[in-house]
Amino acid sequence: MTGREGQPMPASFPPADSATLLAKALEVATTVADPEIPVLSIADLGILRDIKVAEDSSVEVSITPTYSGCPAMNMIGLELELALEKAGFSKVTVITVLSPAWTTDWMTEDGKRKLREYGIAPPSGRTSRGALFGADEVQCPRCGSKSTVRLAEFGSTSCKALWRCEACREPFDYFKCH
């Protein structure tokens, strides 16, 4: 087992059987957060797609991009490598898969709740074209009012639009359907 020189490995590493090793890798990978929405893990978002561990404890993680140009993807890949190496996995490869294409429909209910608590309105409805356009009913993440208006189609990141609540007058980010 090779780690970074001079750094002691955790005593129990590597676990004896591959199922434990896989569970450990998954646990570590799940702690990696989206750098732009730090309350969400990449598992909550549906970005983490697959993880494989070989007998020599080398790991291959598959992630999928959200928006085509999401600049967080490089950082997420890097953070996965760092987190897994720190946990003692020797060789970490992160690959990007495109198919099937990511959609906000994959966001977990837990993820949506965390988004709301963080002050971002989660994607409303499913991503049929009707939901993308027309049926915009976005609930204010602060006061819960549905009396809201879109201020700007494009917000602070690719995945967000800027909205305002007409009831409490607070502006908020809305995670767009994709």
Place this chain on the structure above:
Amino acid sequence: MAKTLRVNETPLVLYCLRRADDALILGHRLSEWCGHAPMMEEDMALANMALDLIGQARSLYTYAGQVEGEGHTEDDFAYWRDERGYRNALLVEQENDDFARTIMRQFLYASFADLYWQAMVKSKDETLAAVAAKSEKEMAYHVRHTAEWVIRLGDGTDESHERIAKALEYCWPFTGELFEADESEKGLVAEGIAADLSSLRDQWRTNVKAVLDEATLTMPQDGWMQKGGRSGRHSEYLGHLLTELQHVQHTVPGAVW
């Protein structure tokens, strides 16, 4: 010193490069607005749209490299082909000019790309279908955003109307090329890999006309249409754009962040 890339343009490689080049060049054009847009929200919108397009280009270049099998990366295609090697349509390389021209160019392209990527979701090529599934949603947002601006400017003041009308007149002769397909593409259409571009044109006209009508603009007659970009014959503007886009790599080949 690295040399200009020679690409083995099999039909599928060429097909991917044409789509990727459209997205990269238009994305680069939009990125030129960064910090210069008429208002904060619009600066963010143009940069966001640029990001979507450059992201689409990256996926398509990467795939082109895999299909070609010569070990070329997305960066090789972007930085090491000269003007004659680029396969984008002439529309997307046209200069930004004023905000009206930028919006009209984006509206006409996005109205096309929205329909195009919707059709490509059914492609038998799994990777292209996956790129399409993302891109069609992104382009739908571009259409909505730019259509709102076309209407606002067209049905606005005399000055804004005049400018957007002039932009429409300028851009229109470049729209025909979007629907052009040569023999190499027709083969891919027959195999179910590529969408039949000519079949999209009527719907495109209908969608564009609905917005132009609301904007009190007159849809131009189809006259002489410019073409050449798909086979590497470009307007004078692409060379200047590439000089800037490729400058760092040509000065310090292989430089990475």
